[in-house]
Amino acid sequence: MAIERTLSIIKPDAVAKNVIGQIYTRFENAGLKVVAAKFTQLTQSEAEGFYAVHKERPFFKDLVKFMISGPVMVTALEGENAVLKHRDLMGATNPKEAAAGTIRADFAESIDANAVHGSDSLENAAIEIKYFFG
Ligand code: UDP
Numbered sequence: 001m002a003i004e005r006t007l008s009i010i011k012p013d014a015v016a017k018n019v020i021g022q023i024y025t026r027f028e029n030a031g032l033k034v035v036a037a038k039f040t041q042l043t044q045s046e047a048e049g050f051y052a053v054h055k056e057r058p059f060f061k062d063l064v065k066f067m068i069s070g071p072v073m074v075t076a077l078e079g080e081n082a083v084l085k086h087r088d089l090m091g092a093t094n095p096k097e098a099a100a101g102t103i104r105a106d107f108a109e110s111i112d113a114n115a116v117h118g119s120d121s122l123e124n125a126a127i128e129i130k131y132f133f134g
Helices: 012-016 020-029 044-050 060-067 082-090 103-107 122-133
Strands: 003-010 033-040 072-080 116-118
Touching: 003 020, 003 082, 003 122, 012 020, 012 060, 012 072, 020 033, 020 082, 020 103, 033 122, 044 060, 044 122, 072 082, 072 122, 082 103, 082 116, 082 122, 103 116
Parallel strands: none
Antiparallel strands: 003 072, 003 116, 033 072
16 A cells, blocks of 8 residues: 555644644554644634635635634644545544544534544645645
């Protein structure tokens, strides 16, 4: 299997809940390694740029507002099949639909405050890693 990199964000709700360590333990146990990290509070334009693909969606404004509401932990993770592995660990976008034992099922409150972001393809992973880490 290919060694890949993916972009992971612990969103403001999960940082506020003080579960960064619990979430990273899951990544570590799944064989995903942190290769770049940044604890930061996103600016409005950083958040808008990151989610630009969603700018016509009805939830865009609230999503940006939420993403800048507190600090986030941004990392690039590396490992076998990293993109899909990280998506599997996260669970479905809506925590009510997320499988038991996934990060969103265990830590997320709602579809908008859903604890984590993860790249959805290898192509987007490369774009998103570049966006945060150059
Ligand atoms: N989102 C939202 N309302 C929706 C759909 C999505 O607030 O109805 C937010 C949610 O935080 C989600 C993000 O927009 O994580 C990006 O949506 P996407 O469909 O790409 O989901 P993801 O890849 O994060 O599971």
